[in-house]
Amino acid sequence: MIELGCGPGFYSSRLAQRYPEISVIGVDRSPSQLSWAREKRNALRLNNCQFQSDNVLELSHGDDSFDVLIASRLFTVLPNRRRAVAEMYRVLRPGGLAIHVLPTHTWRFWTTLTLIPAGFQYIFAGPGAIAAWPSAATKQSKSLWYKLKRFLGRHGEHGNMLSEHWLFHPIRWRRTFRRDGFEIIEERPVGIFHTGNMLLGKRLTIDRRKRLGQILGSACRLYVLRSVER
Numbered sequence: 315m316i317e318l319g320c321g322p323g324f325y326s327s328r329l330a331q332r333y334p335e336i337s338v339i340g341v342d343r344s345p346s347q348l349s350w351a352r353e354k355r356n357a358l359r360l361n362n363c364q365f366q367s368d369n370v371l372e373l374s375h376g377d378d379s380f381d382v383l384i385a386s387r388l389f390t391v392l393p394n395r396r397r398a399v400a401e402m403y404r405v406l407r408p409g410g411l412a413i414h415v416l417p418t419h420t421w422r423f424w425t426t427l428t429l430i431p432a433g434f435q436y437i438f439a440g441p442g443a444i445a446a447w448p449s450a451a452t453k454q455s456k457s458l459w460y461k462l463k464r465f466l467g468r469h470g471e472h473g474n475m476l477s478e479h480w481l482f483h484p485i486r487w488r489r490t491f492r493r494d495g496f497e498i499i500e501e502r503p504v505g506i507f508h509t510g511n512m513l514l515g516k517r518l519t520i521d522r523r524k525r526l527g528q529i530l531g532s533a534c535r536l537y538v539l540r541s542v543e544r
């Protein structure tokens with residue numbers, strides 16, 4: 315199995331731990347995310363899980379190398395999604411599974427609606443708290459300009475704060491996957507509520523976030539796809 319844009323390797327590590335008989339590779343282009351992922355993998359003493367530096371738009375792996383691929387919150391941050399899809403198709407064996415976790419339109423709605431209270435929260439929390447947000451790892455993402463853009467602008471690489479309500483909608487994702495040559499075999503909400511503003515942070519426990527997810531909508535949705543025979 316391969317996880318594309320694995321970030322801190324949450325899925326790769328958990329799956330490798332739960333299924334010791336499978337072999338997992340997590341790839342990302344961010345050195346800091348990879349070192350975080352490797353730390354976690356080492357702490358769990360996993361020997362069926364590797365993390366590698368790779369570009370999802372030009373993967374170093376051969377054709378038909380994987381039975382399953384996972385991409386969590388990757389499509390929204392890619393400038394060239396079609397190129398990534400071509401690479402997914404290439405490295406996945408015919409009939410292999412592609413599992414995507416993607417933000418929803420309700421996530422976009424609540425993230426937009428909570429911008430103002432979140433702004434006050436950051437102002438009153440002081441510059442230290444502002445510097446820590448968003449909790450990203452690159453030098454660029456730590457700059458004040460980047461934070462302002464993230465705070466007031468779009469989340470992903472396309473559209474804007476308003477059009478993302480459609481771009482993240484399940485109807486649009488389904489159309490996109492089918493156009494890309496994938497059959498949707500399962501789809502469901504992940505079930506946890508959160509916004510992109512870290513509002514209330516750890517004060518809202520996962521249990522409460524699950525309950526809120528049922529009322530206010532899940533922040534992410536899971537799509538299990540099968541690549542249609544070429």
Ligand SMILES: C[S@@+](CC[C@H](N)C(=O)[O-])C[C@H]1O[C@@H](n2cnc3c(N)ncnc32)[C@H](O)[C@@H]1O
Nearest residue numbers: 319320321342343344347368369370371386387
């Ligand atoms: C929004 S994060 C998601 C991280 C993780 N999958 C998760 O859900 O927690 C997107 C990740 O994709 C990685 N990424 C973005 N473009 C990439 C590319 N072209 N090649 C490899 N990784 C990329 C980023 O470094 C980042 O770790």
